[in-house]
Amino acid sequence: VEVNAETDFVGKNEKFVDFVKGVAATVAAANPADLDALMECKYNGADLTVLQQQQEMVLVIGENIKVRRFARFEGGVCVPYVHAGGKIGVLVNLETDLPAEKVEEAGKDVAMQIAALNPRFWDKAQVTQEVLDEEKKIMMAQMENDPKMASKPEQVREKIVLGKLNKFYTENCLLQQEFVKDGDLTVEKYLASAAKALGGTITFKDAVRFEKGEGIEKKQENFAEEIASMVKG
Numbered sequence: 001v002e003v004n005a006e007t008d009f010v011g012k013n014e015k016f017v018d019f020v021k022g023v024a025a026t027v028a029a030a031n032p033a034d035l036d037a038l039m040e041c042k043y044n045g046a047d048l049t050v051l052q053q054q055q056e057m058v059l060v061i062g063e064n065i066k067v068r069r070f071a072r073f074e075g076g077v078c079v080p081y082v083h084a085g086g087k088i089g090v091l092v093n094l095e096t097d098l099p100a101e102k103v104e105e106a107g108k109d110v111a112m113q114i115a116a117l118n119p120r121f122w123d124k125a126q127v128t129q130e131v132l133d134e135e136k137k138i139m140m141a142q143m144e145n146d147p148k149m150a151s152k153p154e155q156v157r158e159k160i161v162l163g164k165l166n167k168f169y170t171e172n173c174l175l176q177q178e179f180v181k182d183g184d185l186t187v188e189k190y191l192a193s194a195a196k197a198l199g200g201t202i203t204f205k206d207a208v209r210f211e212k213g214e215g216i217e218k219k220q221e222n223f224a225e226e227i228a229s230m231v232k233g
Contacts, residue, residue, distance in 0.1 A: 001027060001070040002089065002210045006063045011086055016065070019057050026050055027070045038070060071208040079107025083115040090114045092207045098200035106194040106202055112180070113187060114209050119174040122207065127173065132165060139164050175204060 003020045005011050025044040032038040043053040050067065057065050073093040077100045081090045090111040096103050121127055139161045143149035149157065169176045175188040185193065188204070195202035 002068045002212065004066050004068050004213070005061075008085075010061055010063050010065075013061060015057065015060060019053065019065070022046075022053070023050060023067055023070070027072050031072060031074075032070075035067070035069060039067065069210065071210075073206060076205050077103055077107065079104055079111060081108050081111035081115060083112070087212045088115045089210045090207060093205045095203040095205045096195070096201060098195070098198055098202065102198050102200075103194075103202055106191060109179075109181060109194075110174075110187060110191070110204065111207070113177065114174060114207055116180065117174075117177065118209060118211075119177060120172040122173065122204065123175045124169040124173045127169070132168075135165060135168055136161055174207075 001020060001024045003016075003023060005016060010016050022044045023038075026032075026041050027038060029044065030038070030041040032041055039049065039051040039054075041050050042048070043050045046053060048056065054065055054067060071091060073091065076093045076095045079092045079094065081092070082088070083090070092107045092111045092114070094103055094107050094110075140157065143152075143157050143160070149160075152160075170178065170186075175186065177187050179185045179187050179190040182190065191202045191204060
């Protein structure tokens with residue numbers, strides 16, 4: 001879950017942290033369809049709704065607090081990871097025949113990779129032809145503007161682009177990325193290796209990455225225009 005407060009100071013407040021944990025527990029137990037449904041759910045262990053509990057927290061802490069978004073996976077093993085004091089949160093969902101506690105380390109390693117590198121896709125199979133065509137177009141344009149490359153035959157340039165597209169996968173797709181803790185492995189191979197060592201199977205199913213304030217449009221004040229309007233007034 002992402003719950004926003006106005007200051008980092010409140011973000012470390014014990015009451016605020018407990019409230020966030022309660023919201024997460026409510027999501028896990030109630031499985032609400034969306035944010036509006038969540039706000040009408042009974043807050044975990046209380047008679048109040050999540051919305052009412054949020055309002056109570058605003059009064060207690062004296063600062064605006066807002067539940068912004070949440071994600072929930074059904075089935076599999078979910079491994080959470082919070083990075084940089086709550087600035088980034090990742091939830092990884094794994095499919096496995098092993099006990100949950102045995103795959104937590106592997107799940108956390110993958111979550112840390114997602115937090116640090118923020119891949120555009122989980123797997124190269126998710127990359128659409130439209131995305132590839134756009135990347136190819138950009139690469140071809142770059143070569144045409146490079147005197148050394150522009151003179152090469154088109155067939156040669158096509159092969160170079162193909163090689164660069166393979167690199168695109170390794171840079172932008174989680175499972176094909178170089179595993180940050182061991183550059184000799186991709187993330188996919190790391191999971192296979194961890195599963196083999198544990199005597200079972202581990203398959204990456206899905207993940208969600210929340211970065212604090214992501215997608216919130218920040219109001220840009222143009223002070224020159226503001227002063228000019230005051231002078232005219």
